[in-house]
Amino acid sequence: MKLHRITALIVRxxxxxxRSLPRIMEIFYWPFLDLVIWGFITLYLxxxxxxxxxxxxxxxxxLILWDMLFRSQQGITISFLEELWARNxxxxxxxxxxxxxxxxxxxxxxxxxxxxxxxxxxxxxLLFYSYNILxxxxxxxxxxxxxxxxxxxxxxxTTSLIMRFGQEAEVLAWSMVFLFQPISCVFYPMEVxxxxxxxxxxxNPAAHIFEGMRTVLGEGAPPIGDLAWAVCLNGTLxxxxxxxxxxxxAYCKDQGLLVRVGE
Amino acid sequence: MTPPVLKASNLTKRFGNFTAVNGVSFEIRPGEILGLLxxxxxxxxxxxxxxxxxxxxxxxxxxxFGLDLSTHREEILQQVNFSSTYISMPQSLTxxxxxxxxxxxxGVSNIARRVNDIVKKLEMEEFCGKITRKLSSGxxxxxxxxxxxxxxxxxxFLDEPTASLDPDIADKIRSLLKEERRSSALSILYTSHNMxxxxxxxxxxxxxxRGRIVAEGTAQEIIDRFGKADLEEVFxxxxxxxxxxxx
Numbered sequence: 284m285k286l287h288r289i290t291a292l293i294v295r296x297x298x299x300x301x302r303s304l305p306r307i308m309e310i311f312y313w314p315f316l317d318l319v320i321w322g323f324i325t326l327y328l329x330x331x332x333x334x335x336x337x338x339x340x341x342x343x344x345x346l347i348l349w350d351m352l353f354r355s356q357q358g359i360t361i362s363f364l365e366e367l368w369a370r371n372x373x374x375x376x377x378x379x380x381x382x383x384x385x386x387x388x389x390x391x392x393x394x395x396x397x398x399x400x401x402x403x404x405x406x407x408x409l410l411f412y413s414y415n416i417l418x419x420x421x422x423x424x425x426x427x428x429x430x431x432x433x434x435x436x437x438x439x440x441t442t443s444l445i446m447r448f449g450q451e452a453e454v455l456a457w458s459m460v461f462l463f464q465p466i467s468c469v470f471y472p473m474e475v476x477x478x479x480x481x482x483x484x485x486x487n488p489a490a491h492i493f494e495g496m497r498t499v500l501g502e503g504a505p506p507i508g509d510l511a512w513a514v515c516l517n518g519t520l521x522x523x524x525x526x527x528x529x530x531x532x533a534y535c536k537d538q539g540l541l542v543r544v545g546e
Numbered sequence: 547m548t549p550p551v552l553k554a555s556n557l558t559k560r561f562g563n564f565t566a567v568n569g570v571s572f573e574i575r576p577g578e579i580l581g582l583l584x585x586x587x588x589x590x591x592x593x594x595x596x597x598x599x600x601x602x603x604x605x606x607x608x609x610x611f612g613l614d615l616s617t618h619r620e621e622i623l624q625q626v627n628f629s630s631t632y633i634s635m636p637q638s639l640t641x642x643x644x645x646x647x648x649x650x651x652x653g654v655s656n657i658a659r660r661v662n663d664i665v666k667k668l669e670m671e672e673f674c675g676k677i678t679r680k681l682s683s684g685x686x687x688x689x690x691x692x693x694x695x696x697x698x699x700x701x702x703f704l705d706e707p708t709a710s711l712d713p714d715i716a717d718k719i720r721s722l723l724k725e726e727r728r729s730s731a732l733s734i735l736y737t738s739h740n741m742x743x744x745x746x747x748x749x750x751x752x753x754x755x756r757g758r759i760v761a762e763g764t765a766q767e768i769i770d771r772f773g774k775a776d777l778e779e780v781f782x783x784x785x786x787x788x789x790x791x792x793x
Contacts (some may be wrong), residue, residue, distance in 0.1 A: 291650035297635060298643045370634035374693070377598040378651050379623040536602045539561060542595055 284387060285461060288380050292388035296362060309361075314350050314400045318407045321346050326412065335526025336529055340500050342413045342470060345493060347404045349469045351427055352489055353460055354400045355434020356441070359386075361454040363442045382532050386525065389442075390435055397431055422499050425510055426492050432517040433489045437463060439524040443531040449544050468493050488516040549612065551576050551701055551733045557606035559592050559757075566592040566768060568757040569606070574701065577731040579723070581748030583777075585785035587758040587792075587793055590737050594703050597735070610701060623653065629694040630705035631687060633643070637679040641689055643671060644645075644678055645696055652697040660755070662693045667722060669715070683710040695726070702734045708743065720747060741778040751777075755784045756791065 300306050325342040366372050375385065408414040441459045445452045466480065467489035473481055476542065484490040491513040495506030535541040550573035559567040567589040574580045582590050595601040597608060599619050608615040610622045635644045635668050642661065649657040668688050673681060681689065687710050694702055704723075708716035720743070726732045738744050744751060745765040753761035753768065761768050761784075765777050774780045 285653065287653045288651055291647050294650060295639070295647040298639050298647070299636070303638060365636075369601065369636040369638075371636050373600060373633055374648075377600055377623065377628060378648075378652060381620065438665045458792075533602070536600065536745075538602045539559075539592070539595070542600050 284381065284384050285379075288384045289379075289388045292362075292380075292385065293377075293391050296365065296392050299365065309357075310354075310396060310399050311403055312366060313319065313540065314354070314404050315407055317350060318343075318346065319411070320405050322408065322412050322414075332368075332496065339412070339414065340418060340496060343408055343412060343517075344416060344419060344496055345469045347401070347408060347416050348426060348430055348492065348496065349464070349467070350404055351397050351401055352430040352434045352437075352467075354396045354436040355393045355431040356460045357387045357434075357456070358396040359435055359438025360445070360459075361520065362389040362392045363445065364453055364456055367445070367453070367544060372544060376532075376541055382529055383525075386439065389438070393438065394431065395437060396432070397427075401427070419496060419499055420497065422506060422510075426496060429488060429492050429510070429513045429517055432521060433492070433513075434460075434522050436488075436520045439521075439528050443524070443528045446535055446544055447531050447540070449540070461487065463487060466490060485512075485517065488513040488520065491516070524536045548559055548576055550574055551611055552735070553609045554593075554597070555607050555609075557593065557596060557608065558604050559589075559596060559601060560572070560604045565757050567596070567603075570757070570759055571606075572734045572752055572759070572762070574735060576700075576733055577727050578749050579727060579734045579736055579747050581736050581744045581751040582754065583737070583744060583751055583781060584754035585781070585788050587756075588754040588788065590754055590755075591705065592737065593754070594628070594630075594705055594737070597703060598626070599623060625700045626703070627652075627694040627697050627699040627701075628703035628705070629687075629690040629707050630703075631690075631707070631709040632705065633690055635678050635686075635689055635693065639690075640675055640677055641665075641681070641685075642674050644689065645692060648693045648696055654697060660696060664696050667695070668692050669718070684712060685714060687711055688715070688719075695722075698730070700731075700733065702732060704734060705737050706739065707736070708738065708740070716743075722743065723747070741776065741781055745777050753780070755788050758788075760784060 322343060325339055329339045366375060405416045408416060419426065437460050441455050444455055466484040466487050468484055473484050473490055473494055476484055491509040495509030498504050498506045498509060552574040555571050557567055557570040570593060582593065584590050592601060596603050599615055611625065613622055615622055626720055644716060645661045649660060654660050665671055668691060670692060673685050678689065691707060708719055711719060723734060727734065736747055748765060749766055750763060751768055752759055761771065768780055769777060772780050772783060774783065
């Protein structure tokens with residue numbers, strides 16, 4: 284991998300954000316709106332917190348962490364869509380850029396987006412609801428890192444589908460992650476799922492992170508088991524989707540789809 | 547005899563039952579301009595896309611600088627670039643920003659000087675700070691040409707490079723291409739539907755019809771072989787033959 288090719292793509296996206304209000308809003312506006320709406324719903328529901336201890340803590344923490352996963356996925360998929368919309372894929376894939384460098388650049392963009400969104404959401408939560416995300420403690424960082432990687436897994440998978448099926452599949456960029464939300468057990472414990480769905484949820488690393496968060500906040504116990512599952516699943520799935528991405532690129536080159544994907 | 551910088555052997559591309567390119571072989575020597583001619587659907591674009599590594603050949607091989615494209619993609623594409631009327635560049639970036647990104651992508655050294663040089667060479671100073679979306683089609687063509695020259699390639703693939711340029715700029719571009727070829731032994735694969743331009747620019751011409759090479763030689767050799775008055779008449783002959791065979 285060559286660093287200059289990765290930075291070229293990052294710089295290209297930073298140029299884009301520099302003068303695009305809608306793109307900047309995408310980073311600030313939606314997370315802010317999410318937090319305001321769900322934050323007030325949480326405060327309302329908190330009246331019943333005698334039945335669900337630590338409700339506010341669970342819910343707002345989960346909301347912020349879920350948005351990190353969402354933005355991580357978007358960082359990958361939207362960066363690809365930007366190239367698609369600009370009809371720039373041909374320029375990129377006819378250059379010495381490798382698929383691994385392309386992915387590395389989109390992952391770097393994803394980390395930048397997650398960082399900005401996290402700061403915005405954590406700041407707003409503190410300001411509006413006196414909620415401090417750091418209450419999760421030292422486990423926050425491994426949780427976030429794992430959620431970012433889960434976001435990459437979903438992002439690379441979605442990108443491969445859009446590359447394979449063309450622009451009409453671009454709706455997946457926004458909808459795919461929500462397919463994972465019910466089995467990520469963001470706002471409820473895994474045990475509330477039907478047994479057959481619990482088995483599917485177990486294969487989802489995000490579910491272990493949210494379970495882990497509840498373990499830390501509810502019992503104050505270290506979520507070692509949950510984290511171990513998340514790390515193993517993330518590692519396996521990331522290798523799998525990157526291999527899938529390479530296969531998709533090869534398939535698209537064979538079928539001549541790479542030059543037609545933006546049409 | 548100097549070895550070819552590009553050697554395509556028995557290049558074939560099939561999409562299902564349709565054969566877009568069928569056993570095409572050719573070479574380009576250092577400093578040579580090879581014209582690729584043929585009616586729409588003859589296989590020119592697919593050939594160029596295979597040479598750029600965007601489409602994988604069904605059969606055959608591509609060697610550039612003595613290296614196999616299928617195994618040395620990165621080293622080869624570092625020394626190759628292309629421009630086409632049909633490509634675009636990121637629309638929300640300025641012309642200068644786009645050139646900087648391309649320069650970084652190819653690891654060009656001293657980017658500021660190189661971008662400045664190319665902007666001057668292609669007379670792009672007046673729209674250098676403009677957002678790409680706001681460029682006229684002629685300015686856009688000059689940007690894609692600048693992108694191609696910026697990386698100082700050894701082989702350039704130009705797909706109708708002067709299609710949307712006014713005659714004055716088109717003439718300057720042709721002069722620039724000839725100058726680059728002379729000064730740096732730049733090899734060029736050139737397509738155009740302007741037959742006078744093809745005669746002027748090309749050292750040799752390859753005619754494609756239904757994915758096959760049907761004629762090869764200098765413009766004059768091809769004209770003489772088919773007993774026509776000029777290259778345009780030869781082109782019309784092949785285009786109508788292809789049209790008849792498809793209907």
